[in-house]
Amino acid sequence: DLLKLKNPEKAKILAGFFKTGKGQYGEGDILLGVNVPDQRKVAKRYLNATLKNIQGLLSSKVHEQRLTALLILIAKYQTADTATKKRIFDFYLKNTKYINNWDLVDISAGYIVGDYLLDKERTILYRLAASKQLWERRIAIMATFKFIREDQFEYTLNISKMLLNDEHDLIHKAVGWMLREVGKRDKEIEKRFLRKHYKKMPRTMLRYAIERFSEAERRFYLSK
Numbered sequence: 001d002l003l004k005l006k007n008p009e010k011a012k013i014l015a016g017f018f019k020t021g022k023g024q025y026g027e028g029d030i031l032l033g034v035n036v037p038d039q040r041k042v043a044k045r046y047l048n049a050t051l052k053n054i055q056g057l058l059s060s061k062v063h064e065q066r067l068t069a070l071l072i073l074i075a076k077y078q079t080a081d082t083a084t085k086k087r088i089f090d091f092y093l094k095n096t097k098y099i100n101n102w103d104l105v106d107i108s109a110g111y112i113v114g115d116y117l118l119d120k121e122r123t124i125l126y127r128l129a130a131s132k133q134l135w136e137r138r139i140a141i142m143a144t145f146k147f148i149r150e151d152q153f154e155y156t157l158n159i160s161k162m163l164l165n166d167e168h169d170l171i172h173k174a175v176g177w178m179l180r181e182v183g184k185r186d187k188e189i190e191k192r193f194l195r196k197h198y199k200k201m202p203r204t205m206l207r208y209a210i211e212r213f214s215e216a217e218r219r220f221y222l223s224k
Contacts, residue, residue, distance in 0.1 A: 001042045002064050007033030018063065018101055025134065025170065026063075026101050034064045043071035051091055058098045066098055070108045077112050089116040093124075100135050102170055109139045114146025122155055129159045134168055141174045148181045156182055157193055164197060169204050176201075176208025183212060199224055 011033030020026040046053075049072050057069035077088045092099070092112050099105055117125070128140035141163060144156040160175045183190035190209070198206055198221050210218050 001045065002032060002034055002039070002062075002068060005032070005034045005038050005042075009033065010035075014063075018103070025168075028061065029101065030062045032062060032064045036067070039064055039068045040071055043068050043075065046072055047075050049076075051087065054091075055095070058095055063101065063104075066100075067104055067107065070099070070104060074108055074111045077115070085116055088112060096128075096133065096136050096139060099139065102138065102174075105135055105138045105142055106174075109142040110145035113139060113143035117143065118146060118150065125155055125159060126162070129162045134170065137163060137166065137168075137171055138174050141171070141178055144178060145181065148178065148185060151185055153182050153186065153189055157189075160193065161197065164200055164202075164205075166202075169202075172202045172205040173208055176205040176211075179205075179209040180211055183209070194221065 011031040014031040014033060015021075015029075018026045018029055018031065020029040020031065049057075054069050054073055057065050057072075060066055060069075073088060073092065077085055080088060089112060092108070099108065113125075125140045125143060128136045128143075131137055131140075141156070141159050144159060147153070147155055156178050160179055163171050163175050166172065166175075179190055179193065182193075194201075194206075194209065201209070203222075206221060210221050213221070
C-alpha cells in the first residue's frame with residue numbers, strides 16, 4: 001500500500017529534509033515520498049497487525065514504513081488493556097534503534113513511553129537521557145510532553161538539566177521545545193529554570209525556550 005503511494009520527486013526533497021546524506025544523522029534512510037496523512041490512512045487498515053508484523057515493518061530501511069509501524073503501534077496502545085500496554089511499551093524500548101529520526105520519536109514517545117509512565121516509576125527516562133544514542137536521548141525528553149500536559153514538570157526539568165551540554169542540535173531543539181511547553185502551563189517555573197541555566201544553554205535551546213516571551217524578555221536572555 002505504501003509503495004503504491006510513492007512519489008520520487010517528493011522523496012528527493014524529504015531525503016534532504018531528514019538528513020540522509022553521508023555522515024548525516026539520517027544516513028542511509030530510504031524515502032518513498034509518502035505524506036503523513038496518507039500513512040495514517042494506510043495504518044488504519046492494519047490495526048489488527050501483531051507485534052511480529054509490526055516488528056517487520058519497523059525494522060525496514062524505508063522511513064515511511066517505520067513511521068507507519070509506529071502509527072499502528074500507537075493506535076493499538078490507545079485501545080489496549082493494561083497488560084498489552086506493558087507489552088507495547090517494552091516492545092518500543094527494545095526497538096529504539098529503529099526509531100531513528102526526529103519525526104519518528106516525536107510522533108510516538110509521548111503517546112507510548114510518556115503515557116505508560118504517567119502513573120509509574122520513571123527512572124528509565126534518566127537512563128535514556130544518559131544514552132550514547134541520540135534518539136534515546138530525544139525519546140527521554142519528548143516522552144515528558146505527556147507529563148507536561150498533566151502539569152507535571154519535574155522530569156522535563158531534570159532531563160533538560162541533564163541535556164544542557166548535549167552536543168546535538170536535535171537535542172537542543174527538543175529540550176527548548178519542552179521548556180517552552182512548560183512555560184505555556186506555568187511561565188514562572190520555566191523562568192526559574194532559565195534563571196539558573198540560561199547562561200550555559202546552547203543558543204538554539206534557549207531560542208526555542210523563550211520563543212513565546214516578550215521582545216524585552218528575549219533580548220535580556222540573549223544578551224547574556
